[in-house]
Amino acid sequence: MTDIKMIALDMDGTLLNDNKEITSWTKNQIRKAQHAGITVVLCTGRPFPHCHTYIQDLQLHSHSITCNGGQIYAVDHSVMIEHLFDTATLANLYHFAQGLGMNTWTISTKEAYYNDLPENCSAYQWLKFSCSHKDEEVLNKMAEKVQSIDGVEVSNRTAFTVEVNPTGVNKAAALEWVCEKLGITMKHVMAIGDSLNDIKMIQSAGIGIAMGNAQKAVQQVADAITDTNNNDGVGKAIEKFIFGGE
Incomplete structure (x- = not known):
């Protein structure tokens, strides 16, 4: 042992x-x-x-x-x-990823949303943002976007996905x-x-x-x-x- x-x-x-x-x-x-x-x-x-x-x-x-x-x-x-996201930051990431044609998963303390956000987004508490695409250039653009925003960081990256959590x-x-x-x-x-x-x-x-x-x-x-x-x-x-x- x-x-x-x-x-x-x-x-x-x-x-x-x-x-x-x-x-x-x-x-x-x-x-x-x-x-x-x-x-x-x-x-x-x-x-x-x-x-x-x-x-x-x-x-x-x-x-x-x-x-x-x-x-x-x-x-x-x-x-x-x-550890929760700032809601405006979460929405920013979501809309940027959607603009790149990515699939998105946003995870709240209540439930997860696929390629969607609730209309009353600010009423939810958000834990994690994930997005995926087959094109590495698109993934790179998403990672660069994350790096430009205070308070969040890329927590995981694979050949197809980028995951984002609050910094630290x-x-x-x-x-x-x-x-x-x-x-x-x-x-x-x-x-x-x-x-x-x-x-x-x-x-x-x-x-x-x-x-x-x-x-x-x-x-x-x-x-x-x-x-x-x-x-x-x-x-x-x-x-x-x-x-x-x-």
Whole structure:
């Protein structure tokens, strides 16, 4: 056994395979870690309602970090911390992205909107903005727009998407907050992820693991690289680095 007391797991591209499932073998490794007294925390860009069934399936009794650190949930699923957009900024980003012909997802504390915003936008509290396009030039224009606006930053970027959160909101900062509540440090955390929004938590963790399918920038900063999300990469990392398996 290592001195790891918490496992922080990204979801899409990491814990979940391409069918958005957790395999039985990986579930068993997670439960084995829990039985050994290790806390397992989901740390995802998803909003909480899109995590809940997985939390139930894994029988997790821990904090949850959602929207790239935009919200932190307690064990009883109540909101402990949330970081909100300025509404005018959110609307600005939405209209700019729509003008570029991008698809958009705007996530509020109530629900998510796809290619739309409610008429009474200012009556909502906004957590995260995401947009997608197949053209890299369009994505670059969107990223430049984000950089020109005070109070927000690109929290994740893939070949097709740009995700935006308030400045300073990220998974690592959220994990540090949870660790402080639990009386441990990031040295006691093993963090596993595949995307740019996972880099800071992988760098900050005692053991930072990149998935075999992770973006190259993620693999370059990780302590180790596990198998892919379609080949039990999370389960294999737990087996190797927590329980000393090969």
